[in-house]
Amino acid sequence: MTARLKPRLGSAAEATALIALVAACHGAPVEPCPSPRVAGIAAQQAAPVARPSPFDSAFAAAGAEFDVPPALLKAIGWVETRWQMVQGAEEFPGRAPVFGVMALRGAALERGAALASVTPDAARRDPVANIRAAAALLRAYAAEAGGDWDAAAVRFSGIDLPAGRVAYTRAITRAQGRVGPAAAAAACPPPNPGGAPDYAAAVWRASPNFNQRPADQTGTLHMVIIHTCESSYASCWSWLVNPVSQASAHYVVDEEGGEISQLVREPDRAWHIAALYDCALNRRHDCGLNGVQSNDFTVGIEHAGFASQTSFPASQLEASAALVCDVTRDRGIPRDWQHIVGHGQLQPADRTDPGPHWPWIAYLHRVQARCGEVVVDDSAQFNDASVATASVPATWTAADTTPDYYGGGYRWAPTQPAATDAAVFSFLVTAAGSRTLDARWTSGTNRSPRAEYAVITSAGVTLATVPVDQRTGGGSWHALGTWTFPAGWNRVALLRRDASGTVVVADAVRVRE
Amino acid sequence: MTTRIVGLLLVSALIACRRDKLRQADPSGAALSAAAAPQDTAFAGTTASVHRARPIRPGVPPALLRAVETGSGPGYDRVVFEFAGDSVPGYHVEYVTAAVRRCGSGDAVSVAGAARLVVRFEPARAHDERGNPSPPERERATRLPAVKDMKLVCDFEGQVEWVLGVAAAAPYRVSETTGPARLVVDIRHRP
Numbered sequence: 001m002t003a004r005l006k007p008r009l010g011s012a013a014e015a016t017a018l019i020a021l022v023a024a025c026h027g028a029p030v031e032p033c034p035s036p037r038v039a040g041i042a043a044q045q046a047a048p049v050a051r052p053s054p055f056d057s058a059f060a061a062a063g064a065e066f067d068v069p070p071a072l073l074k075a076i077g078w079v080e081t082r083w084q085m086v087q088g089a090e091e092f093p094g095r096a097p098v099f100g101v102m103a104l105r106g107a108a109l110e111r112g113a114a115l116a117s118v119t120p121d122a123a124r125r126d127p128v129a130n131i132r133a134a135a136a137l138l139r140a141y142a143a144e145a146g147g148d149w150d151a152a153a154v155r156f157s158g159i160d161l162p163a164g165r166v167a168y169t170r171a172i173t174r175a176q177g178r179v180g181p182a183a184a185a186a187a188c189p190p191p192n193p194g195g196a197p198d199y200a201a202a203v204w205r206a207s208p209n210f211n212q213r214p215a216d217q218t219g220t221l222h223m224v225i226i227h228t229c230e231s232s233y234a235s236c237w238s239w240l241v242n243p244v245s246q247a248s249a250h251y252v253v254d255e256e257g258g259e260i261s262q263l264v265r266e267p268d269r270a271w272h273i274a275a276l277y278d279c280a281l282n283r284r285h286d287c288g289l290n291g292v293q294s295n296d297f298t299v300g301i302e303h304a305g306f307a308s309q310t311s312f313p314a315s316q317l318e319a320s321a322a323l324v325c326d327v328t329r330d331r332g333i334p335r336d337w338q339h340i341v342g343h344g345q346l347q348p349a350d351r352t353d354p355g356p357h358w359p360w361i362a363y364l365h366r367v368q369a370r371c372g373e374v375v376v377d378d379s380a381q382f383n384d385a386s387v388a389t390a391s392v393p394a395t396w397t398a399a400d401t402t403p404d405y406y407g408g409g410y411r412w413a414p415t416q417p418a419a420t421d422a423a424v425f426s427f428l429v430t431a432a433g434s435r436t437l438d439a440r441w442t443s444g445t446n447r448s449p450r451a452e453y454a455v456i457t458s459a460g461v462t463l464a465t466v467p468v469d470q471r472t473g474g475g476s477w478h479a480l481g482t483w484t485f486p487a488g489w490n491r492v493a494l495l496r497r498d499a500s501g502t503v504v505v506a507d508a509v510r511v512r513e
Numbered sequence: 514m515t516t517r518i519v520g521l522l523l524v525s526a527l528i529a530c531r532r533d534k535l536r537q538a539d540p541s542g543a544a545l546s547a548a549a550a551p552q553d554t555a556f557a558g559t560t561a562s563v564h565r566a567r568p569i570r571p572g573v574p575p576a577l578l579r580a581v582e583t584g585s586g587p588g589y590d591r592v593v594f595e596f597a598g599d600s601v602p603g604y605h606v607e608y609v610t611a612a613v614r615r616c617g618s619g620d621a622v623s624v625a626g627a628a629r630l631v632v633r634f635e636p637a638r639a640h641d642e643r644g645n646p647s648p649p650e651r652e653r654a655t656r657l658p659a660v661k662d663m664k665l666v667c668d669f670e671g672q673v674e675w676v677l678g679v680a681a682a683a684p685y686r687v688s689e690t691t692g693p694a695r696l697v698v699d700i701r702h703r704p
Binding site for chain 1: 617633636
């Protein structure tokens with residue numbers, strides 16, 4: 001590794017950009033080529049140093065006392081502990097435990113404490129002493145590095161691995177809202193044909209932990225499994241590219257959604273879920289796959305973090321949603337809760353990830369929005385109320401007996417020649433334009449061969465009435481047509497007006513840009 | 514009960530004092546538990562599952578498995594899982610009849626012996642932050658009277674799982690020690 005922190009450039013930001021650029025373009029297969037797309041998502045978020053922290057006054061005071069940029073202190077505190085007072089325990093043999101907001105450890109803690117004239121114990125337990133000791137240490141490191149704060153910060157990290165040092169510097173840079181990585185992106189070499197990510201925005205970090213999917217239909221990729229790493233991002237991908245781990249995933253999304261690693265090509269079989277498939281755990285979807293090893297037909301996406309988290313950062317969810325949109329679009333996977341599924345759902349015996357606080361409904365709405373679609377379900381709980389709502393009269397009965405519905409079930413009603421109580425699916429169009437509509441139902445021999453969908457504009461104009469045969473084709477989307485809609489709440493009314501003796505199923509309507 | 518605890522502490526002390534030497538002298542670890550064999554050889558034990566959950570807190574790193582020791586004493590075999598830090602993570606110990614699978618690939622794993630005892634830890638890991646396996650030994654053909662074989666089948670997403678191939682589904686007992694943190698599994702030689 002030749003990327004050293006030696007070059008003395010005009011500004012720290014330039015030095016960071018150079019380090020990232022040299023690392024990115026040096027040919028090491030695991031080094032990041034930061035993507036403009038993902039970086040763009042991250043850039044929309046306020047930099048951590050711009051947000052309030054519980055230790056702002058301590059960062060400011062210690063910065064002034066030891067002549068260290070308070071923003072650097074705050075950024076290091078963010079990257080190391082997310083501004084939490086860590087009580088260290090020895091985690092790795094030979095590696096001393098870390099303490100406090102600044103994650104000081106071992107000899108560095110002792111030196112910082114001495115420089116700040118506090119006891120080592122105070123530097124461990126007291127946040128102000130901890131931050132002062134860190135500031136004193138950084139001041140000393142910077143002096144020894146000729147005033148280079150990036151060099152001081154990377155030394156502070158204690159990381160030896162060159163790739164880890166680059167990643168740390170980038171994290172510190174981002175935490176301060178500086179734009180090192182975007183500058184490097186333009187200089188990235190074109191993807192290597194032998195190892196290009198399927199997702200253009202991803203950093204390719206090849207894992208040896210994969211094999212071939214089955215050649216028959218069971219190997220057809222048609223489900224996405226959502227995981228949490230139960231660790232940090234760097235720890236996660238670096239373990240999954242290690243042959244010893246005997247585990248992998250196709251993708252790993254970092255904590256803030258600023259970077260995504262691809263470890264295994266989508267057509268290959270990654271090793272992320274041990275369970276044999278059981279459709280009873282998945283709304284009785286695809287029961288023909290029961291007993292098939294779930295890695296055979298799934299794409300695995302890990303997320304830095306923990307199933308026990310009480311929430312997930314919006315930027316991480318957004319980056320993940322953009323990735324899942326890309327995967328589902330490329331592979332023809334429907335964007336619903338049978339096809340985008342949690343690890344714990346399919347493997348309840350010993351897994352819970354991504355945990356009870358993964359926002360499944362809102363997450364899927366993000367995925368759909370990224371792919372330019374809105375789905376209107378028959379039940380309000382599965383709709384994004386800002387753009388979709390359904391009105392289903394009480395004469396329609398709720399059911400979930402026939403699988404492969406959208407959401408949590410569907411409604412059905414018997415046909416009657418004079419019925420006027422339609423199930424109405426409404427969607428918001430913000431600017432007049434063309435939309436393609438699709439309908440979904442669950443099929444059966446008792447279904448109507450002539451269920452009519454009336455397409456009605458926000459002005460009350462009926463554009464078309466489209467009959468469909470609901471006896472077949474359940475569980476997938478069927479195009480009704482493409483029309484130009486005015487701004488406002490347009491709608492599709494599913495009628496049950498027909499000779500009696502059959503039933504009409506109202507499940508969902510999809511609106512595509 | 515008191516005798517048992519004292520005995521266990523004594524064993525632990527012996528293990529703690531002699532571990533490094535014994536490791537060098539006998540990499541299989543067989544001598545270790547022979548030296549440390551306690552007196553109570555007729556514990557009742559159980560063949561049901563033993564479970565102890567520990568909270569998983571975001572930001573708190575999983576416990577690192579530091580060493581695995583195996584050995585045999587009069588009447589039972591002993592497997593010791595030692596963790597860095599102060600306490601043992603949550604664990605689940607159970608005889609299983611279904612195939613044991615690697616938690617990533619889902620590949621079935623075979624072990625010697627007629628029965629399989631699974632020992633699973635959470636939140637835990639068996640590798641350091643640089644991706645070095647800890648302990649480096651991921652399987653061991655123990656060839657003891659009860660424990661014939663053991664393999665690490667999971668080190669992924671905060672779970673570490675070992676499967677022990679045992680001669681028969683004999684009663685076992687589980688105990689914890691602190692300083693250092695260890696989970697001790699004793700498996701009787703005879704059902």
